[in-house]
Amino acid sequence: MTTAIPGSFAAPIEVRGLSKRFKNVDAVTDLSFTVPQGSITGFLGPNGSGKTTTLRMILGLVKPTSGASTVAGVPIKSLVDPARTVGAVLDSQSLHPNRTALDHLKVYASAIGVPDGRALQVLALVGLEDVAGRKAGGFSLGMRQRLSLATALLGDPRILILDEPANGLDPEGIAWLREFLKGFAASGRTVLISSHILREVEQTVDNLVIVSRGALVYQGRMEELRKSQQSRLLVASSSPPALATALAARGIVDARSLADGRLAVVGASLELVESVAADAGVTIFGAVGDHIDLEQLFLSMTAGQYVAGASAAAPSGYGQPPTYAPQPGYAPPGYAPQPGYGPPPGYGPQPGYGPPPAHPQHGPMSGGPR
Amino acid sequence: MTALLTAEFRKVTTLRFWWMLGLAPLIVGMFSSAITLPVMRAFTDAFEADPNEANLAATLFGLAVAVALVVLFAAVFGAVNVGTEFRYKTLTTTFLTARGRDGVIGTKLAVTAAFGFFYCLVVEVVSVALLLTFGGDTFELRGSLFAMLGAALICGALWALIGGGVSMLTGSSVGSCIALVVWYTLGEMILRSILSGIGIGSVGSVLPVSATLGTVANAAAGNEIDWLTLWPTAPLALLVWTAVFVGGGWALTRQRDIT
Numbered sequence: 001m002t003t004a005i006p007g008s009f010a011a012p013i014e015v016r017g018l019s020k021r022f023k024n025v026d027a028v029t030d031l032s033f034t035v036p037q038g039s040i041t042g043f044l045g046p047n048g049s050g051k052t053t054t055l056r057m058i059l060g061l062v063k064p065t066s067g068a069s070t071v072a073g074v075p076i077k078s079l080v081d082p083a084r085t086v087g088a089v090l091d092s093q094s095l096h097p098n099r100t101a102l103d104h105l106k107v108y109a110s111a112i113g114v115p116d117g118r119a120l121q122v123l124a125l126v127g128l129e130d131v132a133g134r135k136a137g138g139f140s141l142g143m144r145q146r147l148s149l150a151t152a153l154l155g156d157p158r159i160l161i162l163d164e165p166a167n168g169l170d171p172e173g174i175a176w177l178r179e180f181l182k183g184f185a186a187s188g189r190t191v192l193i194s195s196h197i198l199r200e201v202e203q204t205v206d207n208l209v210i211v212s213r214g215a216l217v218y219q220g221r222m223e224e225l226r227k228s229q230q231s232r233l234l235v236a237s238s239s240p241p242a243l244a245t246a247l248a249a250r251g252i253v254d255a256r257s258l259a260d261g262r263l264a265v266v267g268a269s270l271e272l273v274e275s276v277a278a279d280a281g282v283t284i285f286g287a288v289g290d291h292i293d294l295e296q297l298f299l300s301m302t303a304g305q306y307v308a309g310a311s312a313a314a315p316s317g318y319g320q321p322p323t324y325a326p327q328p329g330y331a332p333p334g335y336a337p338q339p340g341y342g343p344p345p346g347y348g349p350q351p352g353y354g355p356p357p358a359h360p361q362h363g364p365m366s367g368g369p370r
Numbered sequence: 371m372t373a374l375l376t377a378e379f380r381k382v383t384t385l386r387f388w389w390m391l392g393l394a395p396l397i398v399g400m401f402s403s404a405i406t407l408p409v410m411r412a413f414t415d416a417f418e419a420d421p422n423e424a425n426l427a428a429t430l431f432g433l434a435v436a437v438a439l440v441v442l443f444a445a446v447f448g449a450v451n452v453g454t455e456f457r458y459k460t461l462t463t464t465f466l467t468a469r470g471r472d473g474v475i476g477t478k479l480a481v482t483a484a485f486g487f488f489y490c491l492v493v494e495v496v497s498v499a500l501l502l503t504f505g506g507d508t509f510e511l512r513g514s515l516f517a518m519l520g521a522a523l524i525c526g527a528l529w530a531l532i533g534g535g536v537s538m539l540t541g542s543s544v545g546s547c548i549a550l551v552v553w554y555t556l557g558e559m560i561l562r563s564i565l566s567g568i569g570i571g572s573v574g575s576v577l578p579v580s581a582t583l584g585t586v587a588n589a590a591a592g593n594e595i596d597w598l599t600l601w602p603t604a605p606l607a608l609l610v611w612t613a614v615f616v617g618g619g620w621a622l623t624r625q626r627d628i629t
Contacts, residue, residue: 053629059466059627083467094459096385103384111377111467151463 008074011350012037012159012190013058016066020214021054027053028069028214035192035207035334040185042222043203050214051194054089055163058192059088071159083112086159087152092144092168097137100145101128104136105154112155122150127176141168148175160184162193166200178204198298212302225297233265234258234290235273238283246280247273264290375479376467381486382451391447392440392489396496399436406431437522440493441582444486444526445550448533452619453543455593464626471624479534479616486530502553507558514590521589521605525582528612532578535543535612538619541626554579575599 009148013035020028028050035041045051056062058069071079071086079085094103105119123129131139145168160181166174181191181204197203208217208225218225237243240263246257247265254266265273270287270300277284289340300362382388401611415529455461457480460596468474537546562574574580576599585608594600 056627056629061462061465063625063627077470082468086466090462091459094458094462096384096458099384103380106461107377107384108467110373110380111464113373156469244396273544279614339484 010070011035013069013071013161013192013289014073015058015069016052016067017066018054018057020050020057020062020077021065022053022311026214028057028064030214032131033209033216033219035190035209036192038188039207040181040186040191040193040205040330041207042198042201042210043192043211044198044201044298044302045196045211046332047196047304049196049211051196053060053214054211055088055192055194058183059086059161059213063089072319075146077338079157080163081112082260083108083155083157085155085157086161087155087157088146088161088163089148089160089165095136095144095147098135100135101132101139101150102132102253108151109154114156116152118154118156125153126150136242140291140297142170142173145169148171158189160189160193164196166195174200176212184346189244198295210301217301231268233268233273233287234261235265235277235287236261236285237263237277238285242280243260243273243277243282244275245286246282250276252276315342324351371473371477374473375481377467378407378474378477382481382486383418387450388447388485389445392492394484395439395443395489395494396439399432399493399497400437400500402432402435410533425581433494433501436488436493436497437519439521440489441529442526442551444489444549444552445529445533445554446547447485448482448530449537449550450533450543451485452478452534453537453541453546457535457543460605464606465628472620475538475620475623479531479620482530482534483527486525486533487527490526494519494522495532504557517590521586524605525585525608528608529582529613532615535615535617535619538623539615576603576607578608581605 011034015031015033016100018028018031020024031050038063040161043051043055053062054325057064058071058076068075076082076086094197099107102119105122106116118131118232120129126149129145131143135143137146140323145165149165150308151164157354162181164368165177169177181193185191193201193205202222206222208218209216218343235243238314240257240261243263247255247268250272252265252268252272256264258264268276270289274284277281286329314321366370455464464474465471500516533546533550536550537543540546540549542551558574558577558579562571562577563582565571565574575584581599583602584595584604587595587598588601588604598604
């Protein structure tokens with residue numbers, strides 16, 4: 001069997017076409033993404049979007065219905081020493097309440113094959129050395145999270161997978177975790193961290209994988225997402241389709257119809273839109289600028305999971321998100337958003353990110369939270 | 371493998387349930403002797419027999435009770451030791467810190483069987499020590515007793531494995547414990563009555579508890595108590611039951627989704 005080769009070029013984590021069906025529920029659908037070496041990748045999505053299931057499939061705890069994943073270039077079952085390659089914090093409840101923190105760590109230290117002294121080291125690392133002799137049953141949620149993190153660090157792994165680690169942590173704990181993860185990644189190691197709140201990880205992650213209803217809606221660098229925070233113009237006109245077509249003819253392809261009949265235009269000034277409208281014989285009744293922040297962007301990307309049918313923007317039912325679904329064969333070599341990956345809703349493909357659509361998009365869009 | 375064995379051993383010894391479960395049959399056995407002794411003394415006084423005979427009978431009764439209980443408690447230990455991983459979701463960490471599931475399951479069951487054996491051994495050593503102390507000259511250590519005690523040790527290990535297998539099948543320590551206790555004390559007896567009622571009573575002799583009684587009681591050369599299951603059917607039946615529960619639990623756990 002193969003083990004991770006230090007310095008090898010295999011991506012720390014690769015997911016290819018992963019799907020999981022629980023009875024009648026599709027938890028994950030054809031999910032593919034790559035976690036780059038040395039990155040802190042945020043794995044974001046609303047509750048119930050398949051994040052935990054995906055992480056458990058990567059770690060070999062849940063058997064995928066189809067697809068595959070690799071850790072350090074090989075399926076996790078092929079790793080000779082898995083705990084020294086990847087550490088995971090999946091569930092802060094995975095502690096026996098009647099076992100002391102130190103005993104808990106000693107149990108797994110012996111399973112991994114590291115000396116007992118390592119248990120004390122990781123306890124000190126997460127700031128629990130003073131409660132080493134206390135039973136885990138008396139720990140707060142934050143302390144349990146820290147103990148779970150200590151367990152994941154026992155084998156000094158090169159990859160960390162954390163499922164909602166900020167749950168139960170106080171602001172100080174979150175700040176500590178942020179600095180810890182940054183230091184961890186700065187040493188060339190890799191972190192995959194899930195959350196359902198973008199703000200929670202916004203200052204920590206440098207790479208993003210966003211899922212909604214088990215399917216990928218965005219993958220790319222954090223800074224690319226920030227760049228996409230362009231203001232857009234919401235234009236009320238006599239003929240939105242005619243205006244969109246005229247704009248497309250002028251190279252402004254990111255124009256989408258909103259549920260209220262307005263056209264959302266990205267990448268064009270009001271003067272330009274008015275000029276194009278005049279040339280096309282379209283009357284503009286009014287236009288306002290709209291700015292969406294990252295959180296709104298995230299919410300609009302994952303909209304529809306809970307508000308099916310609540311608005312024209314939300315896809316009905318629990319089908320796949322229509323706008324951002326990844327294309328088959330997507331294999332991001334770098335960090336930039338790849339062709340086929342829809343940019344954030346309401347924000348058409350950015351130049352250089354994929355072939356421009358032949359026609360302006362007139363489909364319903366989320367338009368951000370309402 | 372040594373690392374996993376150490377880890378599994380530590381999982382047991384860092385908690386208190388293992389010695390509580392081991393102590394219970396020992397104490398009950400000793401109390402059984404103490405309660406039986408006055409009755410036996412009354413008999414020996416009435417028949418003007420040697421009072422040591424009463425001591426011997428009471429201690430032997432205590433041994434029988436303790437052995438019967440320790441086998442049950444070995445099964446409960448197995449169910450708790452394996453089931454607690456499901457109950458407290460520690461199976462996630464257990465599988466993440468080991469390569470492959472088979473190694474973990476195998477070492478966990480090995481440690482479970484070892485503790486079942488150890489429980490029986492302790493109870494037997496203490497009981498025999500009491501027999502030697504209170505039995506006087508009327509008690510002598512014979513090969514037949516050792517054969518029965520040896521068979522009981524094996525039964526303790528096998529029942530610990532059965533307990534572990536049941537927990538792997540159900541994924542619940544509490545449910546498994548209840549099922550084992552009910553089956554061991556009443557369930558099989560009721561089923562045997564039903565089987566006898568419909569004319570297939572002989573099938574009942576290969577049920578786990580009946581097979582265990584036969585394995586222990588008929589282990590001594592010359593002991594052929596025919597209302598209990600005879601050798602070699604008895605130990606073979608118990609081995610088959612153990613293989614069924616362990617095999618089924620193992621197969622399920624190695625592919626179970628740990629959610």
